[in-house]
Amino acid sequence: MLEVGNINSFYGKAHVLRDLSFDVPKGAVVALLGRNGAGKSTTMKSVMQIVRTASGLVRFEGQEISNLPPHKIAKLGIGYVPEDRRVFSDLTVVENLIVGFQPPREGSVTWTQDILFDLFPNLAERRNNRGKALSGGEQQMLTIARTLMGNPSLVLLDEPSEGVAPVIVEQMAQVITQLKSEGLTVLLSEQNLHFARAVADHAVIIESGARVYYGTLAELNANPDIRDAYLAA
Amino acid sequence: MEFFVAQILTGLANASSLFLVACGLSLIFGVTRIVNFAHGSLYMIGAYTGYSLMQVLPGAVGFWGAIVVAGLVVGLVGLLIEILVLRPVYRAPELFQLVATFGVILVIQDLALMIWGPEDLLGPRAPGLRGVVRIMGEPIPKYDIALLIITPFVAVALWYLITKTRLGVLVRAATQDREMVGALGVNQSWLFTGVFALGSALAGLGGALQLPKGGADLLMDFNILAPVFVVVVIGGMGSLPGAYLAAIIISVLNVFGVSYLPQSTLVLMFVVMIVVLMIRPYGLFGREEVAGEHGQVGEPERPIKPASNTVRMVVAAGLLVLALLPLYGSHFSLVLITDVLIFCLFAASLHFLLGTGGLVSFGHAAYYGGGAYVAALLVTHVDSQMELAFLLAPFGAGLAALSIGWVCLRLTGVYFAMLTLAFAQLIWSLVFQWGDFTGGDDGLVNIWPAQWLKDTTVYFYFTLVIATSGILILRHVAHSPFGYALRAARDSERQAEATGIDTRKVRLLAFGFAGFMGGLAGALFVFSKGSVFPNELEIARSFDALIVVFLGGVKTLAGGVVGAGFFKGIEELLIRFEYWRLLMGLLIIFVVIAAPDGVVGSLRKGMERVGLRRVEDQ
Structure with missing residues (x-):
């Protein structure tokens, strides 16, 4: 569904991604693993072209997208959930969802406010509160719900478990499992291997912006030395 | 009722x-x-x-x-x-x-x-x-x-x-x-x-x-x-x-x-x-401005360096050409170049604030016009000698800048810019409406230089020396420890504070210093023209300087002076046409689109691209 081929990305003169390649098969949950600063978030932003790739290919459902602006990529059906959440803090929960709205897309699930409020009951209670009044966990849910309003077929989840309470982490895992069962494809970046184990089928490990491992999670579990070499904990 | x-x-x-x-x-x-x-x-x-x-x-x-x-x-x-x-x-x-x-x-x-x-x-x-x-x-x-x-x-x-x-x-x-x-x-x-x-x-x-x-x-x-x-x-x-x-x-x-x-x-x-x-620093219903929260644009600042030998030689040659102007130039060209030099100093003082200090002032004319008015008021009301009035003018402007800066520096970004504009307008309206003291719309006239400076050629040399020294001092300060502190405050306020720099004090001093230099330019101006009118304090005058600084290149040390020289020169050429504003406006828009790093910055990049200049390592 998503093919990333030999991409290179820079921040100014800093070379962040080096010839990075991996695939995300349709319907799969792929975990992008690596230490802090390995380039996980940059990979996500490079897929969205928020960070423009200097070279390499990014294909979504066979279409080259690395020459498109972010909003067109979003319109094709890629939903991006940023790591720092970036909730619109002056807008209410409902208004945040309105910003994310896109017309229903053939071949992917159609989300509505009501469905999302069922999925995230905490948000339903706070629908008229402003973004800035929400707790970290609620903001995390809101940013996922906001992205789902765009009816994406592929969701990029940047560190969904970061900085939220354990009970929320558990809820995130449930949400991801549900997204998968609805037929969505998910690419999530994680530092938390336990979390990735709970939800992902495939794993990509990156180190200093280059890929050092690509395979199923089952294989990764069978090779503890790889895990120990590239992942903390 | x-x-x-x-x-x-x-x-x-x-x-x-x-x-x-x-x-x-x-x-x-x-x-x-x-x-x-x-x-x-x-x-x-x-x-x-x-x-x-x-x-x-x-x-x-x-x-x-x-x-x-x-x-x-x-x-x-x-x-x-x-x-x-x-x-x-x-x-x-x-x-x-x-x-x-x-x-x-x-x-x-x-x-x-x-x-x-x-x-x-x-x-x-x-x-x-x-x-x-x-x-x-x-x-x-x-x-x-x-x-x-x-x-x-x-x-x-x-x-x-x-x-x-x-x-x-x-x-x-x-x-x-x-x-x-x-x-x-x-x-x-x-x-x-x-x-x-x-x-x-x-x-x-x-x-x-x-x-x-x-x-x-x-x-x-x-x-x-x-x-x-x-x-x-x-x-x-x-x-x-x-x-x-x-x-x-x-x-x-x-x-x-x-x-x-x-x-x-x-x-x-x-x-x-x-x-x-x-x-309420952000207005009645405003919220705090968080600058560059997301999507900060532009490249990081380049470190500044002392001028290379080539640049020094080019500048020296340029100054020599200017110094010899009375030998080959007309009377008109002397007057013209005097104007350009004064404007260069004015722009350089704003550039110091903008480029080195990262403080965007929309009201810099207050200090330029202010300096001119201080000198003119001294001459008019206390019959001061020209030399004394000339000397006191920049101090007057600098003091005004210090007190205005003290208030404005409570704010940042656009609010700071707007507040400087408001103060400039306040000074303008004071001068404009307090006719008995300032002459109001009729301005102050008969503000002539001392006997020894009466001659156009002599005044030209006087301006050349003062303006060049002023510009060199501004440049020198950017390289001094004070300039380092100022740039540190510009690039990362918190980091600078943590290093022990009193950023507010440093900025206030910079604001006062830029005002002082602006006032110096104003003093040169008033004695070259013999009169001053409220329009030297106007928004349009502040904008003039702002525009040339941006067009010349905020991020390059020479930007202010080059921009001022370049555009003032072009303006003098265009002004003979009936619709010169149209041409000037189109030129400005063209430069903005074609050279987004300013004239100097874009030239430098262009030279790096064709290999005339070494790309700086970072």
Whole structure:
């Protein structure tokens, strides 16, 4: 569904991604693993072209997208959930969802406010509160719900478990499992291997912006030395 | 009591077009982060277009139709400006876009002159609303009543658009985080264009609506700019209710001012603004500006270096050519180059503040004109000797800068810029309205240099030495420990604080120092011309310097001087043509689009690309 081929990305003169390649098969949950600063978030932003790739290919459902602006990529059906959440803090929960709205897309699930409020009951209670009044966990849910309003077929989840309470982490895992069962494809970046184990089928490990491992999670579990070499904990 | 009510009603009616123009500016700034200097020009086009349409369209339907169509036409003009001029420069460093809007001002001024001619046009009366009605015995023009009724409707319609529609939600979301809005599938470009067109249409509507009360003339673009900025800042950038309330406060105050304190109407507005900002730094309804929260554009600053030997030789050769000018140049060229040198020093002092200090001042003319006035006042009132007056002028300007900076530096970013503008306008209006002391509009004349400097050639050398020294000192300070501290505060305030730098003190000193140097330029100016008028303190003068600094290149040390020399030179050439503003405006827009790093920065990059200059390692 998503093919990333030999991409290179820079921040100014800093070379962040080096010839990075991996695939995300349709319907799969792929975990992008690596230490802090390995380039996980940059990979996500490079897929969205928020960070423009200097070279390499990014294909979504066979279409080259690395020459498109972010909003067109979003319109094709890629939903991006940023790591720092970036909730619109002056807008209410409902208004945040309105910003994310896109017309229903053939071949992917159609989300509505009501469905999302069922999925995230905490948000339903706070629908008229402003973004800035929400707790970290609620903001995390809101940013996922906001992205789902765009009816994406592929969701990029940047560190969904970061900085939220354990009970929320558990809820995130449930949400991801549900997204998968609805037929969505998910690419999530994680530092938390336990979390990735709970939800992902495939794993990509990156180190200093280059890929050092690509395979199923089952294989990764069978090779503890790889895990120990590239992942903390 | 009756009189009071009548005054308030008049004030409310006057608030109507001020509100429309201000909320347009506020909307545009909120979403695009562009301080649209050309907003006054859009207001002017609205007035002229409305006037022309009213000549053709008959009756009451024609009158009101003309106002609506004028708004639409200006909206369309705004659309074109956004697509043609602003779109190519959104990625340029922050605030660079405002230079482009300044180019638009010049272009529109000459286009208006071409189409509607130089005479002031008296606005037609509204059909059916010619007379007055008596409210508590006081006559109130019927048209005022109409405005009183219309404005709240427009305000509510706008409020509905912004708070209740999806478009409004997107606009507010984009005000907070444009990049995220784009990542959610919204085409920001069209959102920007739409908002710019809407803001422009509101300005046009405001221009057309005030026709029966005012009319149309070629000065209205700059005249509305100061009150509109004041309203937007008092209300809080991006807040509609704030703009409404502030427009009412300013207009009502103005009406009372005219009745009770006719000498201080202009001053009053700025005093209110300063008081409001001292109590509520982000305006009545504004929220704190978090600069560069997301999507910071532009490259990191390059480190500055002492000039290379090649550059030193080029500068020395240039100075030699200038020093020999009296041998081959005409009298006129001496006068011209004297002007250019003074302007270079003025621009360099602003560049120091902007480039090295990262402090964008919209009111630097206060210190340039201030220096000129200090010298002129000393000569006029205490019969001071020229040398003494010349020496004291920069100190006067520097002191003014220190005290104004002390207040302004409580704020940052656009609010800081606006407050410096307000203070500059305050000084301008003081000088303009305090005729007994400052000569008012008639200025101060007979301010001639001492006997030994009377000769044009001698004064030219005098200017060459002073201006060059001033520029070199400014440059030297940038390389001194003080300059290091200032740049540290610019690049990372927190880091600088943590290193033990008192950033506020450093900035205040820089502000005072830049004011001092601006005042020095002003002193050179006043003795070269023999007179000074309030227009040396005007917004337009501040903008002149701002424009050349940006065009020359904020991020390059030589930017201010090169920009000033280059553009002042071109202006002197173009000014012989009837429509020189049009040419100058187009040139500015062209440079902004073609050379987003400024003349110096883009030259440097170009040379690096073709290999004439080594790429700096970082």
